[in-house]
Amino acid sequence: MSDAQLESAVTFEESESRNEAMTETIETWIEDLITHVEDARGSEAFQEWLDVQSRFHDYSYRNTLLIKRQYPEASRVAGYRTWQEEFDRHVTEGESAIWIWAPIITKQCPECENSPSYHEDSNCEYDETPPEEWSEGLVGFKPAPVFDVSQTEGEPLPDLDTEATGDAGNLVDQLTAAADDLGVTVRIVPAEEWTHGEAKGICEQLSLVDVQPLVEVRDRENEADLARTLIHEYAHALLHFDVDDDTERAKREVEAEAVAYVVGRYCGLDTSGSAFYLAAWESDDPEVVRERLGRISSTAKELIDVLEDESSSSLS
Numbered sequence: 001m002s003d004a005q006l007e008s009a010v011t012f013e014e015s016e017s018r019n020e021a022m023t024e025t026i027e028t029w030i031e032d033l034i035t036h037v038e039d040a041r042g043s044e045a046f047q048e049w050l051d052v053q054s055r056f057h058d059y060s061y062r063n064t065l066l067i068k069r070q071y072p073e074a075s076r077v078a079g080y081r082t083w084q085e086e087f088d089r090h091v092t093e094g095e096s097a098i099w100i101w102a103p104i105i106t107k108q109c110p111e112c113e114n115s116p117s118y119h120e121d122s123n124c125e126y127d128e129t130p131p132e133e134w135s136e137g138l139v140g141f142k143p144a145p146v147f148d149v150s151q152t153e154g155e156p157l158p159d160l161d162t163e164a165t166g167d168a169g170n171l172v173d174q175l176t177a178a179a180d181d182l183g184v185t186v187r188i189v190p191a192e193e194w195t196h197g198e199a200k201g202i203c204e205q206l207s208l209v210d211v212q213p214l215v216e217v218r219d220r221e222n223e224a225d226l227a228r229t230l231i232h233e234y235a236h237a238l239l240h241f242d243v244d245d246d247t248e249r250a251k252r253e254v255e256a257e258a259v260a261y262v263v264g265r266y267c268g269l270d271t272s273g274s275a276f277y278l279a280a281w282e283s284d285d286p287e288v289v290r291e292r293l294g295r296i297s298s299t300a301k302e303l304i305d306v307l308e309d310e311s312s313s314s315l316s
Contacts, residue, residue: 055078071098090153102142105139107132175227258274
C-alpha cells in the first residue's frame with residue numbers, strides 16, 4: 001500500500017486479539033453499509049434512476065440472445081419511437097437496428113386461439129360470440145427493430161455513481177500478485193478489447209478441463225475502482241464459484257459487493273458507491289447482508305490476510 005493508504009487504512013496487529021478485532025470491525029462496517037443502502041434507496045437520485053429503469057422492457061431469453069449476437073455491447077435497448085417519446089433521445093443517423101421477436105397481442109378466438117383474420121381462414125366453427133367481444137391474447141410473434149442506448153443521442157439517462165475512489169497506490173499490483181494464493185487466474189483486459197458489455201468484471205471457469213476460476217476485469221484509469229472490481233470478482237471466486245442455483249448466485253452477488261466494500265474500506269478506499277450498487281438489487285432486503293454476515297466476514301478476512309502477506313513480502 002502507498003503511504004497515503006497506510007494513513008487512512010485500518011491495520012490489525014498480529015496478536016491474540018487480532019481475529020476478534022477483525023470480526024468486530026467488519027461487523028461494524030457491514031452495519032454501516034446496510035444503513036447506507038437504506039439511505040440510498042430513499043434518495044432522490046436512486047428513485048429517478050428506478051423510474052427510468054422501469055420504462056425498459058424485460059426481454060425473453062431468446063430475445064436476449066438475439067440482441068447479444070447482433071450487438072454484444074448492448075446494455076439498454078428500446079424501439080425507435082420509445083427512445084423519442086419516453087426518453088427524449090433519437091437514434092443516430094446510420095445506425096443499424098437490432099432485430100428481436102415482438103409479441104402480437106390482439107383479439108383471440110376462445111377456441112382455436114387465432115386472431116380474427118386467421119380464424120376466418122381456419123376450420124374452427126366457434127361462433128358463440130362475435131370477434132369484437134373476444135378477449136385479447138398472444139397470437140404470435142413478429143420481427144421488430146430496437147436500438148441500444150449507445151446508438152442514440154439526446155437527454156442523458158440518470159446514472160448511479162458506484163465507482164470507488166481514493167489512492168490505490170500499488171493495490172492493483174498486490175491484488176494481481178495474490179491471484180495464485182487465492183487459486184484464481186486473473187487478467188486485466190484493455191478497454192478496447194473488452195467483450196463483456198458494460199460489466200466491469202467477470203468470474204467464470206477457464207475451461208472444461210481447468211476448473212480454476214478465471215477473473216477478468218476491464219482496465220480503466222480509475223485504479224481505485226479497478227481494485228474494487230478485482231476484489232469483487234475474487235469474492236465471487238471464493239463465495240460461489242461452485243454454486244449452480246441461479247437464485248443463490250444472485251444473492252451472493254450482494255455478498256461479493258459487501259466483501260468489496262469491506263476490503264476496499266480496509267485498504268483506505270472510498271467504496272461508499274457500493275450502497276447504490278446494492279440498492280439496485282431490489283429483491284434483496286438489507287437484512288440479506290446481515291444474515292450472510294458470516295460468509296462475508298470470513299471471505300473479507302481471507303482477502304485481507306492475503307493482502308497483508310503480499311504487503312509484507314513487498315517490504316522485505
